[in-house]
Amino acid sequence: MASKTTLNAKNLETLGAAHLAELLMDISEGNANAKRRLRLELAGNESPGKLTNEIRKRLMAIGAATANVGWRSLKGFRGDLNTQRRLIAEQVLTASPQDAAELIWQFIALGDAVIERTSDASGGVVEVFQEACQNASAIVQAGKPDIERLLYQITLSQINNTYGQNDQIIALLTPNLDRDQLTQLRGRIMAAAKEPVATSTAKPRTAKRWRKRVLAASESLRKRTRAESVRVALLAIADAAGDVDAFIALMSDAYVPATAAQIANRLLKAERPHDALKALDGARQGRGLPPAEWADARLQTLEALDRKDEAQVLRLERFRQTLDGGYLRAYLKRLPDFDDIEAEDEALDGSKDFPDANAALDLLVRWPSLERAAQLVINRLSEMDGNSAEAMTFAADRLSSRYPMAALLLHRQIVEASLISFSEPSHTAAGLTYLEAESLARHIDDFGRFDTHEAWFKKLGNLYGRRTAFWKALP
Numbered sequence: 001m002a003s004k005t006t007l008n009a010k011n012l013e014t015l016g017a018a019h020l021a022e023l024l025m026d027i028s029e030g031n032a033n034a035k036r037r038l039r040l041e042l043a044g045n046e047s048p049g050k051l052t053n054e055i056r057k058r059l060m061a062i063g064a065a066t067a068n069v070g071w072r073s074l075k076g077f078r079g080d081l082n083t084q085r086r087l088i089a090e091q092v093l094t095a096s097p098q099d100a101a102e103l104i105w106q107f108i109a110l111g112d113a114v115i116e117r118t119s120d121a122s123g124g125v126v127e128v129f130q131e132a133c134q135n136a137s138a139i140v141q142a143g144k145p146d147i148e149r150l151l152y153q154i155t156l157s158q159i160n161n162t163y164g165q166n167d168q169i170i171a172l173l174t175p176n177l178d179r180d181q182l183t184q185l186r187g188r189i190m191a192a193a194k195e196p197v198a199t200s201t202a203k204p205r206t207a208k209r210w211r212k213r214v215l216a217a218s219e220s221l222r223k224r225t226r227a228e229s230v231r232v233a234l235l236a237i238a239d240a241a242g243d244v245d246a247f248i249a250l251m252s253d254a255y256v257p258a259t260a261a262q263i264a265n266r267l268l269k270a271e272r273p274h275d276a277l278k279a280l281d282g283a284r285q286g287r288g289l290p291p292a293e294w295a296d297a298r299l300q301t302l303e304a305l306d307r308k309d310e311a312q313v314l315r316l317e318r319f320r321q322t323l324d325g326g327y328l329r330a331y332l333k334r335l336p337d338f339d340d341i342e343a344e345d346e347a348l349d350g351s352k353d354f355p356d357a358n359a360a361l362d363l364l365v366r367w368p369s370l371e372r373a374a375q376l377v378i379n380r381l382s383e384m385d386g387n388s389a390e391a392m393t394f395a396a397d398r399l400s401s402r403y404p405m406a407a408l409l410l411h412r413q414i415v416e417a418s419l420i421s422f423s424e425p426s427h428t429a430a431g432l433t434y435l436e437a438e439s440l441a442r443h444i445d446d447f448g449r450f451d452t453h454e455a456w457f458k459k460l461g462n463l464y465g466r467r468t469a470f471w472k473a474l475p
Helices: 009-013 017-028 032-046 048-064 071-095 097-109 111-116 124-142 147-159 169-176 179-193 209-222 226-241 244-249 257-269 273-281 292-304 308-322 325-333 339-351 357-366 370-383 389-399 404-420 424-441 453-464 468-473
Strands: none
Touching (some): 048 071, 048 097, 048 111, 071 097, 071 124, 097 147, 124 169, 147 169, 147 179, 147 226, 169 226, 179 226, 226 244, 244 257, 257 273, 257 292, 273 292, 308 325, 325 339, 339 370, 357 370, 357 389, 370 389, 370 404, 389 404, 424 453, 424 468
């Protein structure tokens, strides 16, 4: 049962309305965002129309501002944006879907300018506008929008989409548009793309010399040209209209395996598997493995063409190349009864020789094939990277009850990798892992070719005696 002092709505109700009002006044003192939120709630309580006017004025103020938002004020600013968005999507929508539609499009239109003047490497502000797009979909569904006005608003959102914050708008609003309206939208976007690009009014960000490169690098990763935004919009329209050929025409990098997979998936959906296979065959493969999306698209295509034997060969090949258990399970599922048992044993035995010993261990533990996993640890311990502490700890936990020696060796590997590093937190964490190894050692009588626990402990002292954080973590 929760304590009466736990901070929750039910416990706060016991304080009474008058006392809560006094507390809110005290808490909001010196907090502009809190005061603004309280005023908006009061406006909404008085009348929906007044709340709508207050939100409209606040959005106009945000749009007119040019000051850059630094990290100190970022949290409050993001909270303010979210407050306006939620009030539109909840309170205003309930009272007047038409007013909610007007406000949410006004909110979305702020995106480029707001993000441009915000120092937000985490992408939290972009996420606020992405959520606004979700809200726009619900708001449009709730009302009966004027199609001409809706097409105009969607066009505006796609042209002013420098940071990709509005990428989902077309897909979200597709249920409200028929094929002719999608064609109109395409024409509007292409016409708008030819209009002059407005210059930003945001002030240049001031930064120390050592920070300028970091800011420039982060902006170049996020920011894109109008032509790129238009292309993204046209791709979304092609998808919404089910026009595969229009989608393909926009993909200038169809030779890239990942892009070829996107094209193939759409061709399969259009029941054109032969064309899908041509698209996949046309991709240029580099020296490494083709990406998973290309391989998966090829498997679906081969199945659609009833070339099941080729698909099976590809599944087994991908498993041997990647040790992705999903490919092996799919391969075994399609084998005749009893043949699958022999094929499984052969595949898992072969995995023990995979170049990446950690990957092989992960497969065998998760399959599970714990006996093979234990043998792998004994035979290839020196090849295993103890820096993969999370995966190795998981493996050790799974092995500890039946194969304590293998689990012990994995814990040792983690400890030694941690102590080699120069990170004190890693040294402290290694203390806990050491205790796990010590606990397992009590149940082992024969250490075989490996050091006894006492000999290993002495070796740690000789090699890492100065890792004080580790030794302090031990009892």
